[in-house]
Structure formats: structure tokens, C-alpha cells
Amino acid sequence: MRLTLKCTGGFTGPAGAQTRTVDLAQLPPEQAGQLEQLLRTSDFFALQPKLVKEAPKSWDFQYDLEVDDGQQTHCVHYHLDEAPPALQQLTEKLNDEVAPD
Numbered sequence: 001m002r003l004t005l006k007c008t009g010g011f012t013g014p015a016g017a018q019t020r021t022v023d024l025a026q027l028p029p030e031q032a033g034q035l036e037q038l039l040r041t042s043d044f045f046a047l048q049p050k051l052v053k054e055a056p057k058s059w060d061f062q063y064d065l066e067v068d069d070g071q072q073t074h075c076v077h078y079h080l081d082e083a084p085p086a087l088q089q090l091t092e093k094l095n096d097e098v099a100p101d
Contacts, residue, residue, distance in 0.1 A: 001025070001069045002034070005094045009061035017070060020098040039067065042086035045072060051078035051087075064090055 001024045008017040024032040066075040
């Protein structure tokens with residue numbers, strides 16, 4: 001399973017965009033298991049494609065998470081505070097544990 005997280009926003013806008021890509025097969029089993037559990041808990045493949053604020057500020061961070069499990073691919077565009085808790089935790093883990101591309 002491959003996860004690609006792109007983050008844009010903040011005061012740098014598109015110039016400060018960061019992308020993190022991880023293949024769960026390349027991670028230690030415990031770390032991969034934690035990320036898979038958060039994906040399942042968030043019911044990621046059933047989430048709507050957009051989970052955004054009604055009136056975002058220009059400096060709000062926006063995320064695009066694409067997950068490809070080999071059989072299906074799904075992408076969600078979201079603001080962190082509009083995402084379900086498991087997706088928030090997944091985003092934080094990816095930001096903390098995966099180096100930007």
C-alpha cells in the first residue's frame with residue numbers, strides 16, 4: 001500500500017508545499033500496522049473527496065492524501081480540523097515519521 005501526502009498552505013503558500021510518500025511494505029511491521037489501522041479506523045476509502053472549511057483563511061494548511069492499495073486508489077483533499085480524528089492522527093504520524101520527498 002502506498003500513501004502520498006501533500007501539504008500546502010501556511011504563510012509560504014504553494015512555494016512551501018511538501019510531499020511525503022511511503023510504501024507500507026518498506027516500513028517496519030509495527031509502524032506499517034499503525035498506519036494501516038488509522039486508515040481502517042478513518043474508513044479512508046469511503047471518505048468524501050473533499051473535507052474542507054466553509055471559509056478557510058489563506059494561511060490554512062490544506063492536505064491531499066492519496067492511498068493506493070493495489071486494487072483501488074482514493075484521494076481526499078482536506079483541512080486538518082475538518083478531518084475525522086483517525087485521519088488527523090494519520091496525517092500527524094506521516095508528518096512526524098516520514099521525511100519529505
